Amino acid sequence: MAGAGVLAAVPASGAGASASGTVTTIDVPGAVSTRVLGISRSGEIVGRYTDGAGLLHGFADQGGTITTIDVPGASSTTATGVGDRGQIVGWYVNTTGEHGFEVSPAA
Secondary structure (H helix, E strand, O other): OEOOOEEEEEEOOOOOOOOOOOOOOOOOOOOOEEEEEEEOOOOOEEEEEEOOOOOEEEEEEEOOEEEEEEOOOOOEEEEEEEOOOOOEEEEEEEOOEEEEEEEEOOO
């Protein structure tokens, strides 16, 4: 993905709900809390997590691989939705206020 910020893949500790309705947890490793906010038809999940310092970061979970999302210069980043082509949208906060962002998959 290109454009919006720093992305880093980390192993997931959970993977979402299966077609049978079984619920599995999604926890970003090292997070104090994790909140899921969106899912695409292909099963990519996005949301935000809080680290030990109380800062918010966005994340995407594709098949159990979690990628963190941080807009450069932001004090917090939240991923709120994901399109079927992998575009991730959300909002971030920096010294000038709140702003929206979109991250598109690398070509």
